Amino acid sequence: MIIGLTHLHSALRWVALILLVITVIGAFTGSGSFTEGARKRGLFTMIALHVQLVVGLALYFLGQNGVALFKQPDVMSNGVLRFFAVEHLTGMLVAIVFATLGHSLAKRATTDQSKYRKQQIWFTFALILIVASIPWPFRPGFEAYGWF
Numbered sequence: 001m002i003i004g005l006t007h008l009h010s011a012l013r014w015v016a017l018i019l020l021v022i023t024v025i026g027a028f029t030g031s032g033s034f035t036e037g038a039r040k041r042g043l044f045t046m047i048a049l050h051v052q053l054v055v056g057l058a059l060y061f062l063g064q065n066g067v068a069l070f071k072q073p074d075v076m077s078n079g080v081l082r083f084f085a086v087e088h089l090t091g092m093l094v095a096i097v098f099a100t101l102g103h104s105l106a107k108r109a110t111t112d113q114s115k116y117r118k119q120q121i122w123f124t125f126a127l128i129l130i131v132a133s134i135p136w137p138f139r140p141g142f143e144a145y146g147w148f
């Protein structure tokens with residue numbers, strides 16, 4: 001169950017990242033009226049991230065690499081343990097809030113230009129934070145974590 005969820009969570013990163021990149025590109029290249037396509041790109045990105053959030057929360061509270069790490073005495077001094085106990089969760093939570101804001105504020109904005117602007121700002125922040133908070137296998141100490 002946990003192994004399956006880990007694989008799902010690991011693979012879903014690509015769905016979320018690709019949608020996010022498409023949304024950011026669309027937000028910066030869009031002009032004129034705010035299209036239904038632009039709105040849906042933001043919505044689908046947000047949904048992918050919310051699904052990732054639910055799977056991540058399950059892993060965090062039920063798996064070995066979340067709250068369970070606080071039982072280990074070196075949880076704060078060991079960079080990898082601290083990453084999964086604190087940094088990944090915090091970074092991703094904030095990023096998902098940003099992406100949700102990007103969709104919601106774009107929906108509420110009154111002009112087409114300001115709708116694109118809200119998407120540009122918030123989805124870009126979310127993208128940067130997510131790329132920075134992924135346990136990429138090229139990061140020292142994270143070689144055991146795969147690309148998928």
Ligand code: HEM
Nearest residue numbers: 043046047048050051052053054057100101103104105107
């Ligand atoms: C821990 C779980 C979740 C939390 C805390 C959460 C939180 C939120 C929040 C705060 C909003 C409000 C956005 C707004 O209208 O300003 C929202 C909207 C939404 N969420 Fe989630 N969500 C969760 C899980 C999910 C899941 C699993 C899905 C879908 C599979 C989902 C899909 C949506 C959709 C479709 C919207 C509405 C988007 C719109 O306004 O058009 N969420 N969620």
Ligand code: HEM
Nearest residue numbers: 010013052053056057059060063065066089092093145146
């Ligand atoms: C955009 C959002 C997120 C992305 C792209 C993402 C991505 C990843 C990736 C790539 C891994 C490594 C999986 C592997 O190969 O073993 C991982 C692990 C993990 N993530 Fe996330 N994550 C996200 C959000 C979250 C959130 C919000 C939480 C918790 C609330 C969370 C909790 C975890 C946990 C506990 C693990 C360790 C799983 C294990 O090895 O047991 N993630 N995440």
